[in-house]
Amino acid sequence: xxxxxxxxxxxxxxxxxxxxxxxxxxxxxxxxxxxxxxxxxxxxxxxxxxxxxxxxxxxxxxxxxxxxxxxxxxxxxxxxxxxxxxxxxxxxxxxxxxxxxxxxxxxxxxxxxxxxxxxxxxxxxxxxxxxxxxxxxxxxxxxxxxxxxxxxxxxxxxxxxxxxxxxxxxxxxxxxxxxxxxxxxxxxxxxxxxxxxxxxxxxxxxxxxxxxxxxxxxxxxxxxxxxxxxxxxxxxxxxxxxxxxxxxxxxxxxxxxxxxxxxxxxxxxxxxxxxxxxxxxxxxxxxxxxxxxxxxxxxxxxxxxxxxxxxxxxxxxxxxxxxxxxxxxxxxxxxxxxxxxxxxxxxxxxxxxxxxxxxxxxxxxxxxxxxxxxxxxxxxxxxxxxxxxxxxxxxxxxxxxxxxxxxxxxxxxxxxxxxxxxxxxxxxxxxxxxxxxxxxxxxxxxxxxxxxxxxxxxxxxxxxxxxxxxxxxxxxxxxxxxxxxxxxxxxxxxxxxxxxxxxxxxxxxxxxxxxxxxxxxxxxxxxxxxxxxxxxxxxxxxxxxxxxxxxxxxxxxxxxxxxxx
Amino acid sequence: xxxxxxxxxxxxxxxxxxxxxxxxxxxxxxxxxxxxxxxxxxxxxxxxxxxxxxxxxxxxxxxxxxxxxxxxxxxxxxxxxxxxxxxxxxxxxxxxxxxxxxxxxxxxxxxxxxxxxxxxxxxxxxxxxxxxxxxxxxxxxxxxxxxxxxxxxxxxxxxxxxxxxxxxxxxxxxxxxxxxxxxxxxxxxxxxxxxxxxxxxxxxxxxxxxxxxxxxxxxxxxxxxxxxxxxxxxxxxxxxxxxxxxxxxxxxxxxxxxxxxxxxxxxxxxxxxxxxxxxxxxxxxxxxxxxxxxxxxxxxxxxxxxxxxxxxxxxxxxxxxxxxxxxxxxxx
Numbered sequence: 001x002x003x004x005x006x007x008x009x010x011x012x013x014x015x016x017x018x019x020x021x022x023x024x025x026x027x028x029x030x031x032x033x034x035x036x037x038x039x040x041x042x043x044x045x046x047x048x049x050x051x052x053x054x055x056x057x058x059x060x061x062x063x064x065x066x067x068x069x070x071x072x073x074x075x076x077x078x079x080x081x082x083x084x085x086x087x088x089x090x091x092x093x094x095x096x097x098x099x100x101x102x103x104x105x106x107x108x109x110x111x112x113x114x115x116x117x118x119x120x121x122x123x124x125x126x127x128x129x130x131x132x133x134x135x136x137x138x139x140x141x142x143x144x145x146x147x148x149x150x151x152x153x154x155x156x157x158x159x160x161x162x163x164x165x166x167x168x169x170x171x172x173x174x175x176x177x178x179x180x181x182x183x184x185x186x187x188x189x190x191x192x193x194x195x196x197x198x199x200x201x202x203x204x205x206x207x208x209x210x211x212x213x214x215x216x217x218x219x220x221x222x223x224x225x226x227x228x229x230x231x232x233x234x235x236x237x238x239x240x241x242x243x244x245x246x247x248x249x250x251x252x253x254x255x256x257x258x259x260x261x262x263x264x265x266x267x268x269x270x271x272x273x274x275x276x277x278x279x280x281x282x283x284x285x286x287x288x289x290x291x292x293x294x295x296x297x298x299x300x301x302x303x304x305x306x307x308x309x310x311x312x313x314x315x316x317x318x319x320x321x322x323x324x325x326x327x328x329x330x331x332x333x334x335x336x337x338x339x340x341x342x343x344x345x346x347x348x349x350x351x352x353x354x355x356x357x358x359x360x361x362x363x364x365x366x367x368x369x370x371x372x373x374x375x376x377x378x379x380x381x382x383x384x385x386x387x388x389x390x391x392x393x394x395x396x397x398x399x400x401x402x403x404x405x406x407x408x409x410x411x412x413x414x415x416x417x418x419x420x421x422x423x424x425x426x427x428x429x430x431x432x433x434x435x436x437x438x439x440x441x442x443x444x445x446x447x448x449x450x451x452x453x454x455x456x457x458x459x460x461x462x463x464x465x466x467x468x469x470x471x472x473x474x475x476x477x478x479x480x481x482x483x484x485x486x487x488x489x490x491x492x493x494x495x496x497x498x499x500x501x502x503x504x505x506x507x508x509x510x511x512x513x514x515x516x517x518x519x520x521x522x523x524x525x526x527x528x529x530x531x532x533x534x535x536x537x538x539x540x541x542x543x544x545x546x547x548x549x550x551x552x553x554x555x556x557x558x559x560x561x562x563x564x565x
Numbered sequence: 566x567x568x569x570x571x572x573x574x575x576x577x578x579x580x581x582x583x584x585x586x587x588x589x590x591x592x593x594x595x596x597x598x599x600x601x602x603x604x605x606x607x608x609x610x611x612x613x614x615x616x617x618x619x620x621x622x623x624x625x626x627x628x629x630x631x632x633x634x635x636x637x638x639x640x641x642x643x644x645x646x647x648x649x650x651x652x653x654x655x656x657x658x659x660x661x662x663x664x665x666x667x668x669x670x671x672x673x674x675x676x677x678x679x680x681x682x683x684x685x686x687x688x689x690x691x692x693x694x695x696x697x698x699x700x701x702x703x704x705x706x707x708x709x710x711x712x713x714x715x716x717x718x719x720x721x722x723x724x725x726x727x728x729x730x731x732x733x734x735x736x737x738x739x740x741x742x743x744x745x746x747x748x749x750x751x752x753x754x755x756x757x758x759x760x761x762x763x764x765x766x767x768x769x770x771x772x773x774x775x776x777x778x779x780x781x782x783x784x785x786x787x788x789x790x791x792x793x794x795x796x797x798x799x800x801x802x803x804x805x806x807x808x809x810x811x812x813x814x815x816x817x818x819x820x821x822x823x824x825x826x827x828x829x830x831x832x833x834x835x836x837x838x839x840x841x842x843x844x845x846x847x848x849x850x851x852x853x854x855x856x857x858x859x860x861x862x863x864x865x866x867x868x869x870x871x872x873x874x875x876x877x878x879x880x881x882x883x884x885x886x887x888x889x890x891x892x893x894x895x896x897x
Contacts, residue, residue: 216579257574268569274611275587276604287570291582 030187030204030302032132032197032309033073033115035124040070046301050160054176054293054300058163066304067111072118073125077395079117081446082418085454086391087351089113095322095350096315100147105154107311115312119398129400130332131196133316142198143317145190149201150310152183153303170282173289174224177217180296183303184208204302213295216257220292223258224285258288316401319350323404326358333397333408338370338450338482346406349389360522361406364390366508369411370450372478372485374495376529377512381520383488384420387454390486391418394452413484415451417443440474453478453485468494472504479505495528628786635789639780639796646801647772654808657844658769661696661762661813662708664847668815668840669702669711675886676840676852682891687884690841690850691727691758695812698762702817702838717763719756721745721873722816722839725880728755733881735863735874742873759814760807768804771796812850813842816879832871834858839883855882 031037046066053059083089092113098105120126136143156179159172188205191198208214229251235244253259260268265284272287273279320330328348348359364386366373375383393403397410419439436459447453458474459467468491475498478485489495499509513523539547568587571580589601681687697719704714721742730737744751770776776792783789821827821835834857841851857879859871866874 212576212578216576255574257572257576257579259574260569260572264569264572271569272587274604274608275589276601276607284570287586288583291579291586294582294586295578 029207030200030306032200032306032313033125033129034120035122035128035197038071038073040072040305041066041301042069043301046304047297050300050304051293051297053160054173054297055290056163056169057161057172060161062161063157063304063307064108064111067108067308070111070305070308072114074121075118076121076414076448077117077119077398077416078446079114082391082395082416082454083113083117085418085420086388086395088117090354091351091392092116092315094354095319096312097318098150098311098314099318099321100151100314105150107315108308111308112312112315115308116395116399116401119395120400126398126400128197132198132313133401134332135194135196135198136313136317137320139193142191142194145186146198146310147314149183149186149190150307150314152179152186153307153310155179156183156303157307168282170285170289173286173293174221177289177292177296178221180300181214181217181221184214184299208296208299211296213292213299216292217296219257220288222253223256223288226253227256227259228252312401320402322353323348323350326353328359328361328404329406330402330404331407333393333403333405333410335397336369336409336411338411338484339368340411341409342366342369342411342484343407343409344390344393344405345408347386347389347393347408348404349385350392350404351388352385359385362386362523364510364524368506369484370482371506371508372475372483372487372504373508373510374475374498374528375486375488375510375512375524376490376492376495377524378514378518378520378529378531381512381514382522382524383512384456385522386524387418387420387456387486387488391416391452391454394484411484413450413452414448415446416454417447417451418454419443420454420456437470440470443474444477447478447481447483449481449483451481451483453483453487455485455487458487458489459491467491472498475504475507479507482506492529492531499528632783632786632789635786635793636780636783639789639793640777642793643772643777643780643796646805649805650769650772650808653845654805657811658765658808660847661698661765661844662712664813664842664844665698665700665711665715665762665815665817666706666708668838668842668852669700669704669817670706672838672852672854674852675854675890676849677887677890678848678850681850681887682894684888684891687851687887690812691814693758693812694806694810695759695814695841696762696765696807696810696844697723697759697814697816699816699818702819712762712766715762717761719745719752719759719761720876722876722880723756723759723814724752725877726814726883727759729881729884730877733878735861735866738874738877738881739866739870741877742870745873745877746870760803760810762807764800764803765807768800768802769808771799771801772804811844813840813844815840815842828859828871829868830870830872832857832859832875834860837879839879851883851887853883853886855879855886 029037031040049059049062049066053062079088089109092109096107096109096112096116098107120129136146156176159176159179162172184205186205187201188209191202191205194202231248231250233244233246233248234242235246237243265281268284269279269281272283277283277287323330329346342365344364346361347364348361350359352359360382362382375386377383389404393405393408394410394413395416397403397408398412403410440458443453443455455474459471471489471491471494475487495509498504498507509526509528510524511527511529513521513525515521568584570587571583575583681690698712698715699720699722700711700715704711724745725738725741728741730741744755776796780789780792783792815838817838817840819836819838821833827833836854836856838854839852840849842849857875859867859875861878862871862874
């Protein structure tokens, strides 16, 4: 469905066939995010950075910087139209953090946020991700393998980015190669039974294992670990002191490709000395290590992307775990046509986790997706939180991840625009109404047909009658774009009129459900609210006449006492 | 370019990468680390050190060869000179100091061999090659001490013994003394068959084993050159001539037992022993003992020529004694 829409590859990946083939040729084979892999990194720059890090270390932030600059796939979403208002980075930090065996890990949050903000334009990539997530849930062993692979990648990153310091540089590089071997072996062996895109890891691992470079790496590590085996006999006396020490036998690992005769080893050292290197076994090993690295360094750059991919999936799994810990459920949504009903059962706002409270889930059902829904109700009734929840669900769903709902039936949106926050800037030239009008203008400038639109308190910055006029205009114009729109308002009379008249097509109404004490239940039901319960909110927040009067008297008394002193 | 870091068990791709890294080139052909200057400097230093060592070895070898050549040449020179020295010569030369010591130790009475009792026999005997030594008896008892103390030159006694003056006058004797005190050539001509013991001692050691051992043991060219110079300046020829002598003429001045004032040249009245020994069998052919006293010399000449005049007079006394004993023998 999404193939028809113009897709924009963020970072410059074009849609040209020839460029696509070239992209695929350079693409990482262990790409876990896109059905058709494409080159997400500047390969040469990344390989150079990795090469330098391997040689000398002190490349702190190499992975983070590379992920920061990584391209994301083609998408129809524009992040600046919704990321701030959805507190996307906060959501990523709060809900998509990675924990393995209870221990949290520092992740590339900005990269994950960019991935979220750029859901794939092609349906194949969406399905690709859903299958991976689904398999990770169905097969816990695969999740454990992915976690093991991720931990190995973390250790690799840490060691690669650290300096040698007082370490023996050769030891550090050998440890890096050993970690690389572990990563390849895990990829090849841990995902043997995977049927989803995780099978790419097996393919990657097995391909590398078959290469000469990998065999050379294993030989070098074997050479380092076991040059020779000595059998010793030690005799200890009654006082615990060694009486005799005898060498029984020496067995050299003569089959190893790196093992040479004693004469050859000496000549090698002399040769390096004459070539300007240091004299010693360490310098010989340094040359061998770098030679082995040269053969396998092309396999290292994809590990940067793989680390980011792992963080996305593990983060999603941890979100599921986090929700479950609070008695909430997440799911992979079902995608239906726009004219089909929207059903969100057990929908909750995960941003509420930051307040240390368990969100109250609700159910949202509309008869179709391509409708404008006006939401009314008292302040602090959950209207804005509902907009966030629905927008996050749409974003996560189209990103191929779990949505914060027990079950979800969604329709693809061509874009997402969220306008919840009205911040006052020091340089703004317009008043509240002007700012609101600018917001409306910006909305229509970027709004494609079929987009999801979230507007909080549209036209609230002017007198109700003029605001309602503009409000109606906006709603009528929106209907021409067949959006999935959710708009909150306190224009209760206006909303009621629109409901009665029914003159605007595809306009639906939801109101905050109030409980027995007129308290919001954080559930929503069809209709328009009769009151905003402003007085109750004022009483709750201490803005009644009586409360304000007591504050005034208190302040006057304080001033009098101060003057008396 | 091969490298010792590559083994034959390495796959070709790995071998190529190892070789590239040894050359200082990374996987993309760019120089990863190419300390060419250091390499060139080390090779140059190593080459210089090797060249220096080789140079030193060659120079030392050349020096050793030159030393051996010089040693061989010197030894050949010594050997060439030494061929003139027979075993008898060496034996006689070695025993002459002992004969002198015997003559200086005591006086066993006058002796005149039978073959000297014939007229002219002494003159004829004295015409043969002979060794001469004059020494003070107080010089010591050891033969080496006496040998070292012996007068290094021939004197008026030898001249007058071999070529006596016609008259026994002071003037005639003085003429002989003048010859004895004059240049070497004037004294040498009439006494050319007589060599001084000092000449034997000065030259013969250069043909002896100790000197040869020094030459063989010399470790430096400077040392060899010093030995060569000493050899070349040594009186070898006179020593060889002296070694051929089979007669030994010894004159031992006994200490003066009468006190008195010595003349300016040291002459005092004292006894003198004269002996003529056949070195082949150490048989004393002639032995006399006479007193010398410069009192008979005129005062004008005494202070300067007392010893010479006394020596010449002593020689005449020896001839006189031989004549007297011969006549007495003939009369009997």
